[in-house]
Amino acid sequence: MTQSLRDTEGTLGAVTADLYHQVQSFYARQMQLLDAGEVEAWAETFTDDGVFSANAHPVPVKGRAAIVKGARTAREALAAKGIRHRHWLGMLDVRGMSDDQLLVRSYALVLAIPRGGQATVHVSTTCDDELVRVGDGWQVSNRNVTRDDLTAEQG
Amino acid sequence: MTQSLRDTEGTLGAVTADLYHQVQSFYARQMQLLDAGEVEAWAETFTDDGVFSANAHPVPVKGRAAIVKGARTAREALAAKGIRHRHWLGMLDVRGMSDDQLLVRSYALVLAIPRGGQATVHVSTTCDDELVRVGDGWQVSNRNVTRDDLTAEQG
């Protein structure tokens, strides 16, 4: 994904203000659902056959059911430790592949806030998404999250 | 506020790119005024009868005069410690109640930067705002700030 976005940088179209806005709104709602623990509603923001890859995990998670399961497990582990996460996505570079498909490379920060404690930056990542139009909204068909602390040597 | 936003999630309208942009610009200016210590100009971004509630404070602050006073007190306490705050609002979920009224749920981070020292994340919060159209701009009629460290157990 990252590679393909970069390879074709010159030919991928810039998007309109309206599409950029749609993507910003999509991410705001997606992250708020995740951080509120509304795991099923969050998973609905992926396509049914969506793929979630991350350099922090050896094997990609495939399909919405598996994505829900992974999110719920992560959620329960956090709750057991009394920690809340807040996901911030920013610096969105949105490219149109077609009317119904976008590539978005963004930065994502995860903040960790322990109950009664000090908020900290948990991890800094990049997020490479393929979004596809579904009805009048968007879903993630492919997400690749790259933690910076695991790749800092690669420039 | 939070509750009403969630209860009616299905029926609240999505907003246009233009409205989303107006809200982003409004917050950028509002936060820059606050962080620059321009307390009176900042307070003008609230309605005259605006209400500012926060789970960190037992009693809501009602009316612009009281909001100015609270902000000035906070400002002076920071100045005495040689600390600057920077407020970042992001992940804006904007819903239209009517042409002249918006509900916005966002994330807000407060960065603290001591003179000659290291910037840190001071607190992570959510911000639930009611915005009303005034002239060709917007004002906050109701703000509710929820510090995550005080609610981390609530999922």
Next chain:
Amino acid sequence: MTQSLRDTEGTLGAVTADLYHQVQSFYARQMQLLDAGEVEAWAETFTDDGVFSANAHPVPVKGRAAIVKGARTAREALAAKGIRHRHWLGMLDVRGMSDDQLLVRSYALVLAIPRGGQATVHVSTTCDDELVRVGDGWQVSNRNVTRDDLTAEQG
């Protein structure tokens, strides 16, 4: 720059959603290029005679060639320490001077992520930019970065 932006605040025009979007996209790409070490491509986002000033450095850097050189030196110093930087720009206040010239005051955070280590907020700054239209895009003709830790006493 800062001063002129503030002095004329009342007369500088609000921009359209489309311009605001262009600026957001511009910064996303600019920061991603910098953080990816694509120094030459990053420098192309400045005008040939662009000026980069910062309160952390005594002398402004003038011209794209000097800007490239400075960025490469900074990049190599980071690489030698195994640290990645991520630049986040936010809270964009965009003002139109004319159809072809914008003033933008934003907040910028630099995150530092050491290889195998913990991400932290490196510095918090404000960024005052003059953007000029070049072809169908924008370039920075003047940038002034103010580190908050060096000015925290100035309110």
